[in-house]
Amino acid sequence: MQLDQYISDLLYRYECVILPGFGAFLTQIQSAQIHATTHAFYPPKKKLSFNAQLTDSDGLLANYIAKTEMIPHSEASNRIKTYVRFLYDNLHKGESQTLTNIGTLSLDTESRLQFEPSYHLNYLTDSFGLSSFTSPEIMREVYKEEVTALEETTPIAFTPERKASNSWLKYAAAAVIAFGVLGAASFNYVQDVKEHNYVAQEQAREQLEDKIQEATFVIPNPLPAIQLSLTKPAGNYHIVAGAFRMEENAQKRVDQLTEKGYKARTIGTNKYGLHQVVYGSFTHSQEALSELRAIRKTDNQDAWLLVQSID
Known part of the structure; x- marks a missing residue:
């Protein structure tokens, strides 16, 4: 077994x-x-x-x-x-x-x-x-020594064809130099044109500014002035109507309360990221508490008082 x-x-x-x-x-x-x-x-x-x-x-x-x-x-x-x-x-x-x-x-x-x-x-x-x-061993150093030895012993012969090719290279080099000179001249010409255009644009801009400063605008029938008096809500006592995740829903609640006659507005977000809507803000605590009791009786039993300084 x-x-x-x-x-x-x-x-x-x-x-x-x-x-x-x-x-x-x-x-x-x-x-x-x-x-x-x-x-x-x-x-x-x-x-x-x-x-x-x-x-x-x-x-x-x-x-x-x-x-x-x-x-x-x-x-x-x-x-x-x-x-x-x-x-x-x-x-x-x-x-x-x-x-x-x-x-x-x-x-x-x-x-x-x-x-x-x-x-x-x-x-x-x-x-x-x-x-x-x-795998066979790789003989990198040996091959390098063999190539070096061949370079030292191998003769280098120059043939007529090699010389002819050198003549062709001379013509090519001359052509390259000629194109380089033409390119440099073209570059200088383009730079001159750019500088001329820049000077002309500066002169036109200065003339336009002078015309604007000299111009006098006269309105024959001016509209009557409208004076608006805006009152910025103030106070550290706020009666909270609710808090909403979406800002659109918060604004809808503000519109509803405004239609009811309240000075409703949003006072930013709380620590949970919810948009807070208030019936109004008050400077004195007694006034805020009195209004809160009235709101709880007539509109919202869940309304509550927030004491916070808001810039």
Whole structure:
């Protein structure tokens, strides 16, 4: 009877799988590595190890076997005990025991358990699909030295075609210089035109200002003056009619109260961001309290008095 497959399945999900009465198989995440000599790249993996001191059952292996094979937990525990006796018997006979995809177990000269992990499986699920590969070493410095050596030894020959091309370059350079001179002259001309236009605009603006200052405007039939007397609401005692989330609703309430004859208005927002509407504001507390009692009897039982200085 072999339980290798069950232990291997659990190693994908757990860092410690205990074989009760025998020892524990442990996993530890190891980062990706590059071999300095072979230049082989190895992906991240779970490194396997064995601890013979952890022998107490935690129920993990027995529960997994019972669930997988649909057998009672007690029967699964008995199968584990039988498997452990089988391993010990063969190890004491001097035979090493290989657990598939896990590793090889053996006893040393002092009857101590030795474990050599297997490298056939990578139990780190995050590295699924990644395999090791070898890349040739990049010889950047060697190539640089070879190119430098070639540059020092390679002769450079000048042919007639090269000279002809130089003559063509001379003509091209002369053309570029000519275009540059024409461009500079055009730029100077444009600048002169801009300066002339600016001076003309300044002169026209000054003449227009002079005309405006000299002009006299006479209205033959002036309209009669209208005098308005505005009274700014004052007082620190305010009878509150309500508070509204929307400013439009607050203004509607102001219009309703104004039609009723109150000097209603909004006094800004409170600490909750609500727009406050008041019946009116009063300088003296007695006057405000008297008006509040009247409003509660005739218009709004929920009206209340706010004492606050408002700029």
